[in-house]
Amino acid sequence: MAILTAALGDAGLGARHVALAIGVLLASVITHYIHRGYQVRKMLKDLEKQGIPIMKHSWILGHLEIVGKLLKNYPSDAHGNYLPILILENWRELFPQCKDRPPVLYLDMWPFAQPMILPLLLPVAVQFTQDYSLIKAHQQKEVLYPLTKNRDISSMEGPEWKVWKKRLSPGFSNQTITSRIPDLLDEVDKFYALEKHTTKLAMDIIFRFFFGKRIHAQLASAQAALEHAVMDTVKRMVFFHHIGNFIQEHNPYRKFRLWKNYRTMLSGFGPVLQQRLGELTTDEKPRAKATDTLVDALIQGVMEDREAGLVNTSDSDFLGLAVGQIGTFIFAGHDTTASAICWVLHLLSKHPDVLRKVRAEHDAVLGSDAAAAASVLRSRPELINALVYTNAVMKEAMRVHTNVGTMRRGEPGFYLTGPAGSGYDGVKFPAGEGWVVWDNTFALHRDPELWLRVHEFLPERFLITDEGDPMHPPKNGWRFFELGPRNCIGQHLAMVEIKMVLALVLRRMDIEVAWEEWDAERGLKGKKAPSVWGDRCYHAGADSPPHVKDNMPVHIRLRQ
Numbered sequence: 114m115a116i117l118t119a120a121l122g123d124a125g126l127g128a129r130h131v132a133l134a135i136g137v138l139l140a141s142v143i144t145h146y147i148h149r150g151y152q153v154r155k156m157l158k159d160l161e162k163q164g165i166p167i168m169k170h171s172w173i174l175g176h177l178e179i180v181g182k183l184l185k186n187y188p189s190d191a192h193g194n195y196l197p198i199l200i201l202e203n204w205r206e207l208f209p210q211c212k213d214r215p216p217v218l219y220l221d222m223w224p225f226a227q228p229m230i231l232p233l234l235l236p237v238a239v240q241f242t243q244d245y246s247l248i249k250a251h252q253q254k255e256v257l258y259p260l261t262k263n264r265d266i267s268s269m270e271g272p273e274w275k276v277w278k279k280r281l282s283p284g285f286s287n288q289t290i291t292s293r294i295p296d297l298l299d300e301v302d303k304f305y306a307l308e309k310h311t312t313k314l315a316m317d318i319i320f321r322f323f324f325g326k327r328i329h330a331q332l333a334s335a336q337a338a339l340e341h342a343v344m345d346t347v348k349r350m351v352f353f354h355h356i357g358n359f360i361q362e363h364n365p366y367r368k369f370r371l372w373k374n375y376r377t378m379l380s381g382f383g384p385v386l387q388q389r390l391g392e393l394t395t396d397e398k399p400r401a402k403a404t405d406t407l408v409d410a411l412i413q414g415v416m417e418d419r420e421a422g423l424v425n426t427s428d429s430d431f432l433g434l435a436v437g438q439i440g441t442f443i444f445a446g447h448d449t450t451a452s453a454i455c456w457v458l459h460l461l462s463k464h465p466d467v468l469r470k471v472r473a474e475h476d477a478v479l480g481s482d483a484a485a486a487a488s489v490l491r492s493r494p495e496l497i498n499a500l501v502y503t504n505a506v507m508k509e510a511m512r513v514h515t516n517v518g519t520m521r522r523g524e525p526g527f528y529l530t531g532p533a534g535s536g537y538d539g540v541k542f543p544a545g546e547g548w549v550v551w552d553n554t555f556a557l558h559r560d561p562e563l564w565l566r567v568h569e570f571l572p573e574r575f576l577i578t579d580e581g582d583p584m585h586p587p588k589n590g591w592r593f594f595e596l597g598p599r600n601c602i603g604q605h606l607a608m609v610e611i612k613m614v615l616a617l618v619l620r621r622m623d624i625e626v627a628w629e630e631w632d633a634e635r636g637l638k639g640k641k642a643p644s645v646w647g648d649r650c651y652h653a654g655a656d657s658p659p660h661v662k663d664n665m666p667v668h669i670r671l672r673q
């Protein structure tokens with residue numbers, strides 16, 4: 114303190130100056146929030162004036178009162194994904210002025226969120242992701258910035274995104290991924306427990322998939338530090354700027370850690386990337402085929418950009434782009450896949466009849482010796498595609514427990530249109546600048562108008578081929594990896610990875626949730642422990658993707 118006072122004194126600054134500076138800063142933050150608050154509330158009031166149906170809205174609280182009431186019986190850490198499901202379920206009470214369900218929901222939760230638009234009818238989601246692809250919301254880019262400096266396929270837009278999508282897609286095709294199964298099995302075979310191990314597994318798979326066996330081995334000594342750097346950055350990412358995380362976001366220590374983690378990524382990935390770049394640019398060696406490994410496709414892409422003068426030839430520019438792309442794959446592919454594995458296992462433990470059928474399919478396709486599943490798949494990787502019922506189980510688990518979605522940016526003059534037959538045929542719903550347009554897949558996956566017996570876990574619906582059957586999934590209805598040009602590039606990898614885990618684990622182990630012991634250890638026994646829809650396992654967390662509550666504590670028993 115004495116040092117600080119002396120330093121301030123040296124600089125001619127007294128305590129009064131510091132207090133004044135803090136006061137000015139605070140006043141400008143408060144003014145910003147009030148000004149922005151007025152703008153947001155006015156956006157809603159203007160819509161109301163135009164006759165657009167909106168939920169009861171107040172100048173002071175916006176929709177916060179409604180949101181508070183809807184979530185009042187939910188645990189405080191329940192994920193925000195539950196909110197639009199509740200709005201969809203309760204639309205009649207929330208829109209008493211409407212005879213038909215409004216196609217579009219306008220939501221004002223300022224200062225806790227930006228003004229948002231969510232489709233309440235499926236065709237509206239199709240309009241801004243498939244018919245026309247709105248560009249990603251500012252928030253999606255800002256969140257990735259510390260990890261990738263936005264030099265990644267997920268943040269890119271327009272022609273630059275198109276070129277990279279074309280370059281990287283072959284490496285993620287179903288065919289490529291099936292051919293990589295023997296290699297990836299090395300990682301899955303190490304996987305014997307659940308909880309946070311699913312995250313570690315997903316991370317290992319991405320490293321192996323991206324770099325291939327040889328380079329992955331070279332990275333082995335740096336991998337722990339790299340994983341730690343990525344995870345630490347992910348932990349510190351701020352997904353939604355709001356008043357509640359203002360201090361966290363602007364904390365200088367956070368900024369320092371983000372900077373340090375990025376340096377670790379540059380220095381950890383740098384040598385192997387440089388070495389591979391050297392190998393690929395020597396005259397004797399042919400250039401890589403895009404499907405060899407993703408790192409080769411990436412380096413080849415950067416080389417093309419250099420030749421076209423789009424990337425300068427400095428090492429740091431090359432490294433920045435390469436590390437950015439790797440960062441986005443790790444980010445987009447690890448937590449999402451890990452929680453999807455947890456939900457499939459959870460649902461299987463709750464539905465023994467379905468589990469029996471999955472095991473029977475594994476016996477039939479992979480042979481009755483469960484311990485030999487990995488070697489069978491190594492020699493015949495294409496068998497993974499024969500696990501048709503398992504695939505249906507996964508898709509149904511993903512419908513019931515959807516985890517991430519897409520957020521897009523409203524565009525000046527852009528409208529969403531009331532679909533034919535909705536009662537709002539042709540009505541224009543403004544989705545201009547300032548709106549975040551969210552796909553609302555979690556709620557659409559639980560829309561009883563789209564899915565028969567919507568709350569039940571019925572994998573068979575994904576086996577029905579007759580489109581006239583009421584159980585048949587609706588067209589464009591299953592959107593776990595989003596649809597349209599910006600859908601998930603890693604979806605085949607994620608599906609194959611989860612299928613490999615199920616094939617190797619389900620017949621060797623019984624897995625069931627262990628809340629009783631977990632709660633007892635935490636003194637919750639006999640008390641009302643938090644749950645959602647009667648389940649202790651629920652989507653928790655304030656950010657994206659949601660996490661399975663408490664990492665899903667489980668019992669694992671080896672089967673005889």
Ligand code: HEM
Pocket residue numbers: 249253266267268278319441442443445446447449450451453516517518519520593594595598599600601602603604606607
């Ligand atoms: C269960 C696991 C996964 C889920 C639920 C998931 C979901 C999604 C969704 C919904 C999007 C669209 C996001 C948007 O438009 O902003 C997306 C995009 C993306 N995903 Fe995944 N993903 C998963 C696994 C993976 C994996 C394993 C990888 C790669 C290793 C990956 C890489 C990406 C990338 C790079 C994008 C951006 C694509 C683009 O903008 O063109 N994802 N993912």
